[in-house]
Amino acid sequence: MGGTVAAVSSNGTYTFTKPNRESITLLAGLGVEGDVHAGVTVKHRFRMRKDPSQPNLRQVHLMHEELFEELRGAGFTVAAGELGENVTTRGIDLLGLPTGALLHIGDEAVVEVTGLRNPCAQIDTFQKGL
Known part of the structure; x- marks a missing residue:
């Protein structure tokens, strides 16, 4: 499966x-x-x-x-x-990956898909109607 990492993000608070x-370091x-x-x-x-x-099944949050x-x-x-999100991808059908799928990121990292995340109510505070 081909694809790229478009951006990486993190925050300590x-x-x-x-x-x-x-x-980022995984x-x-x-x-x-x-x-x-x-x-x-x-x-x-x-x-x-x-x-x-x-x-913690949400250690690394991915979004396309x-x-x-x-x-x-x-x-x-x-x-x-x-x-x-921590990792923003391009060209990867993240929503189509089954639970347990292993996604290789970079040269060494392997992330296991543990499931989809439900949208949080805070999204509507971020942008009304989102």
Whole structure:
């Protein structure tokens, strides 16, 4: 499967968007080094309130750049990192990847798909109607 990494983003504090970076380091079993969502157990605030001991299945958040083009067609302006993703791809059918699929990123990193993420209510605060 061919494709490219269009952007990488991370943030050490809880914010909706994540600034783009020159590079990120993926740590096995943890996620993106220095990112607020890295760790063995869940780091998303809503899920932490429910059960902070549950496994972190969202260590690395991927999003396809083509989504931003679709959103532009609907009148929204969204760029890489603005929806909180760590890795923005191009040319990869992320939505079509089955749970358990292994996605090779760069020369060494392998990310296992653990599922789709449901849109968060904060998206509507970011841009009304999004």
